[in-house]
Amino acid sequence: VLVSGSYTSVPVNLKSQFRQFIYLWSFQRKGAALDVAHMIREAREISADVKDKFGIDLIDKEILEIGPGPFLVQARYFAAKNKVVGIDSDVISDRFSIRKSAQMLRANGAFRTFKTMARKAAGIDRIYRSEICRELGIARVPQVQVEHGDATALPFNDAQFDFVHCRSVVHSVPEPERAVREMARVVRPGGVVHLDLHLYASYNGALDPRTMTGTDSTYYWAHLRSPDGAKDMALLNRLRLQEWNALFHELLPGCLVRATRSDERIRAIGEEFQTRGELKEYSIEELTSHALDVLWRKPGGSPEALISRGSS
Ligand SMILES: C[S@@+](CC[C@H](N)C(=O)[O-])C[C@H]1O[C@@H](n2cnc3c(N)ncnc32)[C@H](O)[C@@H]1O
Numbered sequence: 001v002l003v004s005g006s007y008t009s010v011p012v013n014l015k016s017q018f019r020q021f022i023y024l025w026s027f028q029r030k031g032a033a034l035d036v037a038h039m040i041r042e043a044r045e046i047s048a049d050v051k052d053k054f055g056i057d058l059i060d061k062e063i064l065e066i067g068p069g070p071f072l073v074q075a076r077y078f079a080a081k082n083k084v085v086g087i088d089s090d091v092i093s094d095r096f097s098i099r100k101s102a103q104m105l106r107a108n109g110a111f112r113t114f115k116t117m118a119r120k121a122a123g124i125d126r127i128y129r130s131e132i133c134r135e136l137g138i139a140r141v142p143q144v145q146v147e148h149g150d151a152t153a154l155p156f157n158d159a160q161f162d163f164v165h166c167r168s169v170v171h172s173v174p175e176p177e178r179a180v181r182e183m184a185r186v187v188r189p190g191g192v193v194h195l196d197l198h199l200y201a202s203y204n205g206a207l208d209p210r211t212m213t214g215t216d217s218t219y220y221w222a223h224l225r226s227p228d229g230a231k232d233m234a235l236l237n238r239l240r241l242q243e244w245n246a247l248f249h250e251l252l253p254g255c256l257v258r259a260t261r262s263d264e265r266i267r268a269i270g271e272e273f274q275t276r277g278e279l280k281e282y283s284i285e286e287l288t289s290h291a292l293d294v295l296w297r298k299p300g301g302s303p304e305a306l307i308s309r310g311s312s
Contacts, residue, residue, distance in 0.1 A: 032124065036131035039073040042167075050163070050192050053256075054297050058082060061162035064186060065144070066151050066179070066195075067169030068092065070116065071128045072144050074167060079142035082163075086146035087154065094143065096120060107148060152178035159188040166195040171236050180251045190301020193252065195294050199259075200238045201282055202290035203266050207236065217269045221287065225278050241286045248294050255296035259289040 047058045061082045065075040068086040072094070078084050086092065091107045093100035093116070104113045119125060129141045149155050151166070151173055164183045170176040176197075183193045204211035206223035239247070241259070248257050262270075270287040273279045279287060 032127045033131050036071075036073055036128060036135055040077050040132070040135045043074045043077040046165070046194050049295060050194070053295065054192060056162075056192060058163060062160065063163045063165060064154075064156065064161040066154075066164065066166035066183070068144065068146060069168075070119070071125070072146070073128065073132060074165065075144045075146075076132050076142045077136065078163075078165065079144050080136055080138060084142075084144050085156075085161075086144050087149045087151070088146055089148070089150055091148050092146040094146070103148070152182060154182045154186055156186045158185050159191075160186050162188055162191045164191070164193045164195075166193075168196060168198060170195060171197040171200070171239075174237055176237060176239065177247055177251060180247065184251060184296075184298065187298050188301060189298050191298050193255075193294070193296045193298070197244070197292050198236065199241060199244070199286075199289055199291060200236045201240060201286050203262060203270065203287070204290065205236065220266070220269055221273065221279055224282070225273065241289055241292075244292055248296075252294065252296040254299070255294050257292055257294050260291040260293070262288045262290050 050056050050058055058078065059081045063078050063082045063084045065072075065078065065084055065086045067088050068075040069088065070090075070092055072086065072092070075084050075086050090112070091100065091104040093104060101113070101117070104116060108116070132141055133139065147155065151169060152175060164187045166179075166183065170179050173179045180195075183195065187193050198207070199205060201221075201224065203220040205221070208219050208222065210216065210219045211222075245257055248255050267284065267288045270279065270284055274284070
């Protein structure tokens with residue numbers, strides 16, 4: 001029997017937030033090297049894909065990174081050879097400063113500001129920076145300017161960027177079509193958008209940390225199996241696979257949409273739940289697709305028209 005136990009709801013109170021924070025903290029401390037290596041490998045693959053499919057070298061380009069998050073791993077990878085601007089709905093501070101800390105307190109709230117400070121004090125940001133340097137074989141971490149703003153109302157001109165990149169963000173935007181429209185607006189004709197997202201109908205679609213590690217299947221698809229009892233640990237919009245597909249094909253005509261499938265073990269667990277009469281309204285394909293990535297070249301322009309502007 002692959003499936004055992006039953007899901008108990010997780011109250012998202014201060015205590016459970018604190019527990020989650022300790023979990024993430026120890027995960028980030030121990031996992032920084034692996035995390036950075038994984039994200040840099042992924043960014044290299046994206047760059048290779050953009051070159052292979054469209055003949056565009058991501059060198060000396062103007063790049064927008066939407067939702068870079070606190071560690072700026074992929075933003076810094078691109079910034080090593082390009083001019084990169086980030087935008088995030090959180091105030092992201094690369095280095096400690098009183099002004100940034102006050103902005104952070106106003107925008108991110110006291111608890112998240114405390115988490116950021118504790119993370120910096122524990123040296124986790126420093127570990128990430130040195131891992132990035134090690135991976136890229138450089139001495140100083142590339143700087144990225146991150147503005148505070150919303151993916152659904154980008155404070156940039158039409159056709160301002162050669163490449164727009166957005167990792168692991170649109171699944172938490174309540175109106176993702178507005179964010180995707182904005183990406184299409186700010187990229188130049190001939191330029192490229194790449195984004196990826198996590199799917200809500202996947203086994204770990206509620207981003208419950210207990211589904212991220214170990215082999216305990218108790219919590220797999222818990223948010224779909226007992227939606228009244230289960231609490232999402234992160235706010236994901238609930239778009240279904242077919243809704244995402246329709247949205248991308250409408251707003252980014254001709255785009256390439258690829259699904260990442262879960263492994264055979266997870267598929268077998270999903271099939272067992274279905275045999276027990278659960279998760280019947282989902283196809284096994286949807287249940288075992290956990291992420292989507294989208295690659296789109298805006299019509300018009302040409303690779304040569306994306307002028308080199310000199311790296312920062
Ligand atoms: C899961 S993190 C991903 C961080 C980074 N891209 C990565 O893959 O490691 C999501 C990031 O997107 C940001 N974000 C969420 N909603 C946003 C929005 N509407 N506009 C801009 N940023 C947003 C969050 O503040 C956070 O930094």
